[in-house]
Amino acid sequence: MKNDGEPALITLEHGSGGALSSELVEKHIYPRFSNPAYPELTDATRFDISGELCMTTDSYTVDPIRFPGSDIGRLAIFGTCNDLAVAGARPKYLSVGLILEEGFPLADLDAVLDSMRRAAGEAQVSVVTGDTKVVPKGKGGGIYINTAGIGEHVAGSKLAPGAIRPGDSIIVSGPVGAHGIAVMAAREGLSVGSDIQSDCAFLFPACHALMALGAELRFMRDATRGGVAAVVGEAASAAGVGVELTEESFPIDGAVRTVAEILGLYPLEIANEGVFIAVVSEAETERALEILHGTREAAQAALVGTVTSEHPGTVVLETEIGGRRILDLPRGLLLPRIC
Amino acid sequence: MERPEQAFRSRELASRASTEIRRIAGRLSDTVRIMEVCGTHTVAIRRTGVRSLLPESIRLISGPGCPVCVTPSGFISNALHLIEDHAATIATFGDMVKVPDPEGRSLAEYLGTGKVQIVYSPQEVLQLARKIDGPLVFLGIGFETTIPTVASAFLRTREEGLRNLYLAAAFKTVPPALRALVSDPDCAIDAFLLPGHVSVVLGLEPYRFLAEEFHIPGVVGGFEPLDILLAILKIVRQLASGKAEIENAYPRAVRDGGNPVARRAIEELLEPESSLWRGLGRLEGSGLAIRPEMEELDAAKAFNLPELIDYDPPGCLCAKVIQGKALPPQCPLFGRRCTPDSPVGPCMVSSEGTCAAHLKYGDGAA
């Protein structure tokens, strides 16, 4: 879609609102996202939506922008859609805000936009508005993306930590630990871990299927930064309950497990982009697992723990060897260790 | 095929070992104080839940075997100075990236800029040196497990014709630290859980003095849960019988004579020197410097780096904690002003430091 005579790199002019700005939107951005909900380029798009709405926003600054299994564009679409999905909403409309760094190759922008278009198609969401800014060289990471999403609340109940009660089951939707390793290995050019693929996936179908449980589905959250440890820990804290997890029950891909051991990382603390935690009533646990096993994104869902009234706010892990220890909230950057 | 270490994670066998340890420890009249020298043991014991399988009468004290913890923070200032004043690129293991210097700055500031390259292996440093313009300085931290790997890579720089590669050597060796600990009249350590992978290189000989001169038992342990339990079992058996020996509970990896090829790599590149340990002070022969005939690799010489000084933050009890003389909660800064996100002293800086581990995993009983 690039025309001859066009600059190959993003310049400050592309963000200045002038001719080059318009050209960027008209030739590169808008054509990829035009659809019945976004029939023409306007400053604001009208659309019809009814019922209770959910809205979320997230910004994506991942480095590098491309890594095995995914890229920043796909992440920016699916990540925001997943935030809506775990809140009980069907994602419908997204806005896209781009912050480009002067010197960013137009070909790379096209590739990111193509990826976003494909992801939006898979998620059946429409990008209906957006904005582009350019910052001077050195002031941005190539490309940063913000997406805001609006969805229709379709869950039968309000999903929240407050709904969690002792006796409830903790379910993980799939194998953990892949995404963080894939990004880190790519970023640092490590000789280990370069075969691991990000698990980036659109989770609404699996989340939606679980919503059939009504109020027996208490809470869902996607396990991004900080991994499942962060999600479960934060939920326990917010709900004022304790959690007992069984280390052995977490599905972990063999290669991820091995790479994590080599690099001194712990899979339960590593970021994912295609995994969520669901808290369901004890009575509906079996049914929840059956439902999830029938979906593509959660075919390997597993029961990993229980909510308890003991040690409120604290997550205790029963370890592989039958010991016990606290699973704390992870802190700081994911870095490989030799110690 | 099942990975070999899986057998050393058996719940049933762990339970048997734990029962036997309790039985024997129950016959001992006092609390047993075992120092786990190695930071990797500190983490393994707590992360795998081994701590919770041990009786309360066994006190586990984390020792100075945490390279990040015992390296003076001026080392990081020097690294930043190399980037900022000598246009150098720093290559480092991930462990050093978040360590604060005396002013609170760290190499993390330069992540994503290309000026700090994280590596998993010293082999990657050779490849980086070919691709980078300007000097590339590798931060050489670690004990005898890591030192041969760095030495091995750097001994190849001449062969590979690399002229822009330097080593900032801040290595430390374990036996002198052990001697310093047991020579202290206040030392209250009953036995040592000796570092398994350092021992792969050193063998058992360098530890004999613990038993022969100081009558303190030492057992070399591996890092799987069963390895640690077996080492502790052997320790309590020795204590119960009044023996003091150096035993090897990790024979599948540790040979009595260690790995002489690995030691030769160390000796070819490096020679012993006195070294400053945070918490322990200056110990003779406990560090390794680049030999004069290899001095073109020495970052300290090439860039005139200032000598490392120790910086003891006011109120910080790390010196006592590293020697096993104080527990983390006894430090007034612990968990308040000193946290993993803003560490004051060395014991909190590394995730395998005594204080960081205590904060993350609790004191063991869960």
Added chain:
Amino acid sequence: MCLAVPLEITEVFENRTARVTSNGVDLEIDVSMIPDPAPGDFVIVHAGFAIEKLDSDAANETLDLFEELGSVDGET
């Protein structure tokens, strides 16, 4: 200070390196510290270097020590 993992050698190369594998993970490591590395050997790998060969007889002897401890009451 000693994160190291046992991995199986699948191929040894001329230049003192070897390919090792475990669970679908392959890496190339330095084996210059190992006398006579051969495919099928398990080696302990730290920071991309093999620091020792795993002695499987010794491994079995170590596990046997646990067998001698007998089972915990009420369980097998």
